[in-house]
Amino acid sequence: MGEENIIREPLLKKKYYENCPGCKVDLAKEQNPRLSIPNLLIIWMVVISASLPVSSLFPYLYFMVKDFNIAENEASISSYAGYVGSAYLLGRTLTSALWGLIADRYGRKPALLLGVMSVVIFNTLFGLSTNFWMALIMRFLLGSLCGVLGPVKAYASEIFREEHQSIGISTVSAAWGIGLIIGPALGGYLAQPVEKYPNLFLKGSFWDKFPYFLPCIIISVLAFAASIVCFWIPETLHKHNDGNKSTDEAEALENEGVGTEKDKIVKKKENIFLNGPLMASVLVYSIYSLQDICYQEVFSLWAVSPRQLGGLSYTTDDVGNVLSISGFALIIFQVCAYPFIEKAFGLTITTRVAAAFAIPCIQILPFVAMFSGAVLFILISIASVLKMVLGMAVTTGLFLIQNRVVEQHQRGEANGIAMTSMSLFTAIGPATGGALLSWSQTRMDASFLPGTHMVFFIINIISVVGLVSLIAFVRDKKKTSSDEQN
Known part of the structure; x- marks a missing residue:
């Protein structure tokens, strides 16, 4: 490559390639320190549009399957509903790593665009x-083709300056969490609008023939707007x-000032699983x-269970009100x-x-159930807010660590592997x-951890395993590098 194709910044002592999109972003970050x-x-909009379809079907899925008349009896409806709910997760499991590789090979932008467009198409068809x-x-194809979360985490760690990376990654985790809360609402x-809003949606109309289309099309419209963006x-x-510049030099440029170019080329060839x-x-x-999805399932079922259980x-x-407060917080x-x-305490x-303090927030819930009325609502809302905030802090921290311990050429693949796992x-x-x-509610009179005390205790066992692993094995790359230098 000739010298005319390189933009030089003498004060920064770093070169930028004129036709490289990544270099243009890096140059813009150097010249503009503001967030x-x-x-x-844009990141918020993309993540919300991808997360809403994940859980939006849960409130009406039972009735949808019942309308299909496939279940032999009413008791088997839940089983068929479970198959539909699991189809999305199965599709996502099979293709998350592939979408990470696509993001590394062809770019973050194409991966995000295709993922959001899949919501427009297959979520609409599902309705x-x-x-x-x-x-x-439709749910399987949606899970397979909406590989947004991995690439968007890589994108959020690269589009912002280093001092703003935490807010970029936290935006991803917050938007994902909010989408999982707003989706069921x-x-x-909006499902079965003819029954709920007969003055607006007439019986015998399109909305009566497709009673579950309205929430799907609302989400698809948002996803269509995100795809345009x-x-x-x-x-x-x-x-x-x-010219004669190898693709390995791109990695050396991104990490200029840390090690030699030879080191970068060797690192590029490393197996990511090592x-x-x-x-x-x-x-x-x-x-x-795993702990979080168990908690979400148990919390909603526990909250609507009768007092005697x-x-x-x-x-x-009531559950929606508590979750809405938690989402806003x-x-x-x-x-x-x-x-x-x-920034103050380190990643x-x-x-x-956050992982340590989340444990008592879970175990205290059965004791909160001893109260009633406004006091109960206030206490359960506080406990839910603390659990959600602390849990999201853990998730955001792990997102940041995952994106810092790999170089850019493997960042999409790394996030894809994380999504698959x-x-x-x-x-x-x-x-x-x-x-x-269900099992814990059959032992209400047990002498050790009676009733729901047991189910929250078991969830906390998973929390403790995660905390011990976090302390023992997971460290921020920047902290580790600093310790090695000292």
């Missing part, structure tokens, strides 16, 4: 399903393929994901508080402390959580 709010909003097999296939309020986002992947810090963080992330006798609206924490806490310490763990979570809760 890019538009990029933050138009007329039989069980169509619904099952949309499904619950994706056309305008900058690509962050470095591509230096001109990256110990990455594999450790992926394992801990999977453990905490240790529950709260809440309605679905989560947004405030992730945007306004987490970046400053992470590793913040993640470990997480999907495998979480696939067993809902069924396991429901079974544990």
Whole structure:
């Protein structure tokens, strides 16, 4: 490559390639130290549109399967509904690593665009399903093709300056969590509109023929808007393929000033599965994901259980109110508080402390059930907020660590591996959580951890395993490098 194709910054002592999209982003970050709010909003929009379909079907899935008339009896409806719910996770498990490789090979932007467009197509078709097999296939294809979460984590770690990375990654985890909360609310309020809003949706109309289409099309419209926005986002992947420069030099440029170019070329050829810090963080992330999905399943079922079984006798609206408060608090924490806490105490310490304090927030829930009325609502809301905020702090910390312990050329693959592992763990979570809760409610008079004390104790065993693994194996790359130098 000739010298005319290189933009030089003498003060920064770093060169940028004129036709490289990653170099353009890096140059823009060097010249503008401020946080890019538009990029933050774009990431938020993309993640929300990808997370809403994951759980939006849960409130109406039972009735949808019942309408298909495939179940032999009413008791088997839940089994067929479970197949549809698991189809998404199965598809995501099979293709997450592939989408990471696509993001590393062809760029973050194409992976995000294709993933969001898959929501537009297959989520809409799912709402138009007329039989069980169509619904099952649409959910499987949606899970297989919406490989957004891995690439968007890599993108968020690259589009912002280093001092703003924590808020970028925390935006991803917060938006994903909020989507999982808002999704069921949309499904619950908008499904079967002819029955719920007869003045707006007439009997015998299109909405009566497809009673579950409204929540799906609302989500698809949002995803369509996000896909349009994706056309305008900058690509962050470095591509230096001109002249006689090798693609390995792109990696050397990105990490200029740390080691030699030969070191970078050797590192580029390393097997990602031999990256110990990455594999450790992926394992801990999977453990905490299992704990979180079990907790979410148990919390909702426990809250609506009758008092005599240790529950709260809440309605679905009451549970929705608690989760809405938790979601609002989560947004405030992730945007306004987490970046400053992470900067003040460090990534590793913040993640470990959050994991430790989340344990008592879970175990205290059966004691909260002893109260009633407004006091109960206030206490359960506080406990839910603390659990959700602390859990999201752990997830965000692990996201940051996963993206810091690999170089850019493997970042998409690393996030894909993390998504695959997480999907495998979480696939067993809902069924396991429901079974544990049912079992615990059969031992209300036990002398050791009676009733629901047991199910939350078992969930905390998973939390303790995750905490011990986090302390023993997972460290921030920057801290490790500093210790080695000292």
